[in-house]
Amino acid sequence: MCGRFAMDDTVNQMITEFVTATGRAPEEWQADWLATPIVRPTDQVPIMLKTLEDRADPSSPLLPRAALAQWWLTPPFSPTLRGKHATFNARSETVTQKPTFRGAVKHQRAVLPAIGYFETKKTSTTPVPHYINSPSGLLFFAGLYSWWQDPSLSQDDPTRWHLTTTMLTQAATGTLADIHDRMPVIVASDAIDDWLDPRTLGDENFVRATVAASAILSEQLHAEPQPRR
Template sequence: MIMCGRFVFVDIGAIFSKFRITITEDIIKEITPRYNIAPSQYIPVIYQNKEQEYKMEMMKWGLVPFWAKNQKTASRMINARAETITTKPSFKHILKTKRCLVPASGFYEWKKIDNKKVPYYIELKNNNSFSFAGLYDIWKDSVGNELKTFTIITTDANNTIKPIHDRMPAILHKEVEGQWLNVKIQNPESIIQLLKPFPADNMKTYVVSNEVNNPRNDNAQLTREVN
């Protein structure tokens, strides 16, 4: 299973406390606690525009590059490896000016045990919300309608997650979130050095119900530990 294919976001207030974001009432209505976010769904994403203003918009999970002929690439681009984003055509250009934060409270990963895939929930030990490092792009169809999509960057797994999977989403330390969004910072080396495995000692994992396997299930029970 692809690394970081499901995640949770429930701390709505965290979005507004981090940055001074201008949003509309329509967007506020769309922001609700989510316990089983899956690819192709729309979720709130934070970015900085050319005027260096922080913005938040609902974007579709699964990147569609601006040059793509259609939207079919989205299912293949829910993640981007940190090691290759400076060279792959889909990512290297947007890395400079289209970086984003994907707010999260935790995420799921599956471990193969005796030919079965066992779901684990992964979160910070202090239960705080955090942000995945992401990239976004704007694709237009034949009549000019815009589609904003994003991908979540992954790194090597830390020692807490390695027993489950060899990759993990790139979680940014709060003190560097502003640097990640800053469109004035365009040097690839300066950008890449922000993408490191989050400290293992600050994270915890536990087994959860198989109900999370179905993306149509979306409730708080999914994040509860099971024996």
């Protein structure tokens, strides 16, 4: 599983371009997350998503959005914001079946941008952390998002809504499998629009195709051993 990933200002620049490409303002986008460039589960992380301008009309224009979300997906039916079971990763093999994720994967898909992520190679002696990135630039992790409403707050309280997210994972391939048995599902930059499009049903075939493409992209990743701290 992926429990840490890294970001820098290039992520913020890319998100700003993503939102303003349609001529719209960046919707009060704030880059406060840059104070913590290495993020961990339950941290607030930037995500990219798209919604219909009119949710009742499938043919209405799509609106690109960037927002900060809790990296720990909370489904609407959860009684608490952070349940006892970890939901910052979602296994691609079961994401369309698990109650926690199957609603979101249908139409509420997101992308988590990063400059790299961390995994630890466990050996018979000392575990060795590795930093994994792409020589070609940013990584885009396939994700899901979900809105959770705090039942303890009144309906007219705007703080009752919490945006949450998760990252899809798959079986590691190639040399990455020597480090850890899982890896994030990566979305190619030219496939982001397809992954985010809420008009496309996120069924098992759609997820499988995304995972297959990710396995090819992973061949370009580079892993660097890191000093233990």
